[in-house]
Amino acid sequence: xxxxxxxxxxxxxxxxxxxxxxxxxxxxxxxxxxxxxxxxxxxxxxxxxxxxxxxxxxxxxxxxxxxxxx
Numbered sequence: 001x002x003x004x005x006x007x008x009x010x011x012x013x014x015x016x017x018x019x020x021x022x023x024x025x026x027x028x029x030x031x032x033x034x035x036x037x038x039x040x041x042x043x044x045x046x047x048x049x050x051x052x053x054x055x056x057x058x059x060x061x062x063x064x065x066x067x068x069x070x
Contacts (some may be wrong), residue, residue, distance in 0.1 A: 004043040005066045006051060008036050012062035019063060023047075023054040027063075036062060 006026065015034030019027040025047070028037040043051045043065070055063040 018057040019054040
């Protein structure tokens, strides 16, 4: 199974912080404006569910998951 990578669309982020609450190992918030900071772009197979949940709870769809090429 190929690992996934995370893409963040910063221009969409409104700083809701849902991703940080769900997956704090992968996301943080900028202290100045609250927008998302991606901590780890690579997702191990065991972490896919939590990162997918974080992407799904984003109110503006600013988090995209990509399957890594094999």
